[in-house]
Amino acid sequence: xxxxxxxxxxxxxxxxxxxxxxxxxxxxxxxxxxxxxxxxxxxxxxxxxxxxxxxxxxxxxxxxxxxxxxxxxxxxxxxxxxxxxxxxxxxxxxxxxxxxxxxxxxxxxxxxxxxxxxxxxxxxxxxxxxxxxxxxxxxxxxxxxxxxxxxxxxxxxxxxxxxxxxxxxxxxxxxxxxxxxxxxxxxxxxxxxxxxxxxxxxxxxxxxxxxxxxxxxxxxxxxxxxxxxxxxxxxxxxxxxxxxxxx
Amino acid sequence: xxxxxxxxxxxxxxxxxxxxxxxxxxxxxxxxxxxxxxxxxxxxxxxxxxxxxxxxxxxxxxxxxxxxxxxxxxxxxxxxxxxxxxxxxxxxxxxxxxxxxxxxxxxxxxxxxxxxxxxxxxxxxxxxxxxxxxxxxxxxxxxxxxxxxxxxxxxxxxxxxxxxxxxxxxxxxxxxxxxxxxxxxxxxxxxxxxxxxxxxxxxxxxxxxxxxxxxxxxxxxxxxxx
Ligand code: HEM
Ligand code: SF4
Ligand code: FES
Numbered sequence: 001x002x003x004x005x006x007x008x009x010x011x012x013x014x015x016x017x018x019x020x021x022x023x024x025x026x027x028x029x030x031x032x033x034x035x036x037x038x039x040x041x042x043x044x045x046x047x048x049x050x051x052x053x054x055x056x057x058x059x060x061x062x063x064x065x066x067x068x069x070x071x072x073x074x075x076x077x078x079x080x081x082x083x084x085x086x087x088x089x090x091x092x093x094x095x096x097x098x099x100x101x102x103x104x105x106x107x108x109x110x111x112x113x114x115x116x117x118x119x120x121x122x123x124x125x126x127x128x129x130x131x132x133x134x135x136x137x138x139x140x141x142x143x144x145x146x147x148x149x150x151x152x153x154x155x156x157x158x159x160x161x162x163x164x165x166x167x168x169x170x171x172x173x174x175x176x177x178x179x180x181x182x183x184x185x186x187x188x189x190x191x192x193x194x195x196x197x198x199x200x201x202x203x204x205x206x207x208x209x210x211x212x213x214x215x216x217x218x219x220x221x222x223x224x225x226x227x228x229x230x231x232x233x234x235x236x237x238x239x240x241x242x243x244x245x246x247x
Numbered sequence: 248x249x250x251x252x253x254x255x256x257x258x259x260x261x262x263x264x265x266x267x268x269x270x271x272x273x274x275x276x277x278x279x280x281x282x283x284x285x286x287x288x289x290x291x292x293x294x295x296x297x298x299x300x301x302x303x304x305x306x307x308x309x310x311x312x313x314x315x316x317x318x319x320x321x322x323x324x325x326x327x328x329x330x331x332x333x334x335x336x337x338x339x340x341x342x343x344x345x346x347x348x349x350x351x352x353x354x355x356x357x358x359x360x361x362x363x364x365x366x367x368x369x370x371x372x373x374x375x376x377x378x379x380x381x382x383x384x385x386x387x388x389x390x391x392x393x394x395x396x397x398x399x400x401x402x403x404x405x406x407x408x409x410x411x412x413x414x415x416x417x418x419x420x421x422x423x424x425x426x427x428x429x430x431x432x433x434x435x436x437x438x439x440x441x442x443x444x445x446x447x448x449x450x451x452x453x454x455x456x457x458x459x460x461x462x463x464x465x466x467x468x469x470x471x472x473x
Pocket of ligand 3: 057
């Protein structure tokens with residue numbers, strides 16, 4: 001299939017940033033990133049600057065492949081990362097606009113690559129358990145109600161990709177932060193530090209300049225792991241409670 | 248004491264202010280509508296005049312009324328702060344356009360709020376300011392006492408179709424603001440539950456339709472039927 005791509009170029013020779021148009025020939029078995037590989041091969045052969053984009057696992061688990069495809073972070077397929085999106089979702093003659101994630105706290109480094117280290121700093125602020133929790137058998141020795149384990153697991157599937165921030169009209173990181181707080185706080189090993197963790201991670205999130213949650217729900221709609229807004233309510237709850245109960 | 252300031256300026260703290268003041272305004276609107284429905288009685292305004300005389304002189308109501316002004320002010324100021332901070336945090340928009348999966352109201356709360364603020368100022372100008380600060384109010388003798396004829400002031404305003412249209416526009420803005428705001432306030436408080444959230448959402452939809460309709464009936468009835 002013949003495609004027209006409009007890709008955001010920024011950094012290097014494109015200091016101010018603008019959409020450039022390219023033609024590429026892809027087939028329906030390619031993944032979206034493989035299609036970009038073909039384009040880059042073409043650009044290199046033409047002695048042009050290839051398009052910079054983030055990727056690592058290409059199997060939907062690392063959260064690197066940040067890009068906004070026709071206005072949607074990770075593209076049109078529900079619950080799917082850009083690397084797991086395949087060209088069978090497109091047809092001959094389509095025009096596809098590809099842009100970097102947009103948020104003040106995710107500055108563009110080059111082309112489609114943005115700096116998501118703000119997420120790392122939110123994790124460093126409290127996204128851990130301070131004590132040694134032992135080996136797998138120790139974990140299995142603690143009875144956890146199935147529903148709670150399920151909720152913790154659902155929250156733990158967050159791959160930290162940042163699509164929630166990219167989708168949010170307020171550039172808010174509440175879905176990510178709340179998923180991390182929930183995944184640890186719902187389990188006995190993480191419960192001990194739950195309230196302190198809520199406070200520390202929210203404080204860091206605010207410091208990074210992310211926006212506030214207006215409960216719009218764009219994050220949940222675009223999240224490749226379909227993280228639920230319930231986590232945001234849970235974080236609101238634990239944060240408000242911890243502010244009043246802590247000393 | 249520093250913790251209070253820290254909390255109230257945190258992202259969640261600021262949203263809590265929106266939520267609590269919003270919920271207070273929702274309660275206020277309910278009471279306001281129930282009282283105002285006495286305008287529909289065919290008694291020459293006696294019930295409404297007695298009601299506004301009571302509201303105007305009861306010390307407890309006077310305190311709540313001051314609180315209400317303060318909460319509207321706080322909600323509006325905090326709303327504008329939220330709008331500008333959030334706009335700054337987003338930065339630029341996308342060139343690509345996708346089908347929108349979220350509600351229009353949820354993304355335009357500040358615009359709807361600004362319309363509501365303009366509405367509230369107009370509304371206060373029509374009634375509150377006149378009742379409280381002007382000496383030209385018509386009087387009426389009811390149950391042996393001279394009281395303000397607030398009913399007549401209301402009828403005068405609602406005899407002008409332009410004002411009626413302004414009120415109806417304000418009420419549409421209110422309906423949309425509450426369509427998102429009602430349920431949103433509970434999510435902000437941290438209330439999201441498999442059993443209760445569907446009930447809250449249904450109540451929110453019902454409230455955001457019925458309350459504006461209730462208010463809209465009053466000018467329409469007074470203009471077309473009375
Ligand atoms: C009778 C009038 C009003 C009522 C009943 C009302 C009610 C509410 C409620 C319940 C919310 C949801 C709070 C939350 O999401 O936690 C809200 C949000 C909001 N209100 Fe109002 N409001 C009123 C007037 C106003 C006015 C005058 C403004 C002026 C600017 C305003 C601006 C906003 C904004 C910007 C939000 C969005 C907050 C967010 O980002 O989620 N509102 N309102
Ligand atoms: S919540 Fe979803 S969209 Fe946000 S970082 Fe996690 S996986 Fe990505
Ligand atoms: S490259 Fe790892 S999730 Fe897409």
